[in-house]
Amino acid sequence: MNQILNLIYRDKNLFVDDIRRYDNRLKEIVSTSSFLVIGGAGSIGQAVTKEIFKRNPKKLHVVDISENNMVELVRDIRSSFGYIDGEFKTFALDIGSTEYDAFIKADGKYDFVLNLSALKHVRSEKDPFTLMRMVET
Numbered sequence: 001m002n003q004i005l006n007l008i009y010r011d012k013n014l015f016v017d018d019i020r021r022y023d024n025r026l027k028e029i030v031s032t033s034s035f036l037v038i039g040g041a042g043s044i045g046q047a048v049t050k051e052i053f054k055r056n057p058k059k060l061h062v063v064d065i066s067e068n069n070m071v072e073l074v075r076d077i078r079s080s081f082g083y084i085d086g087e088f089k090t091f092a093l094d095i096g097s098t099e100y101d102a103f104i105k106a107d108g109k110y111d112f113v114l115n116l117s118a119l120k121h122v123r124s125e126k127d128p129f130t131l132m133r134m135v136e137t
Helices: 002-007 016-031 043-053 067-081 098-107 128-136
Strands: 034-038 059-064 087-092 112-115
Touching: 002 128, 034 043, 043 059, 043 067, 059 067, 059 098, 067 087
Parallel strands: 034 059, 034 112, 059 087
Antiparallel strands: none
């Protein structure tokens, strides 16, 4: 990570001070809230899902079209954070499907809905030099 931070002329992650300062408030909000993360098994979706999970949400549902990525997400969460007191469920669904519509009708009550779904094309994941090119363009 330090190599990447050096490439973008930073010495620490962008929000590290804010997260440290407001972590107790974040935990309070998350622990009393229910979340739906759409696209939760992608790169950004996984990172966001893990941040929510480690703050013990009341309910966390994750939807993603990629069942394989979802399995990897759950495996990573369980090995890194274990379990939460609240409800944690994953659903391999396409948000444009009739199955997704039925899912929302069955339990569509969420305090926060985060739609992080996207088509995958992240040039910076290839190598640090490609990241440098992306930052400078």
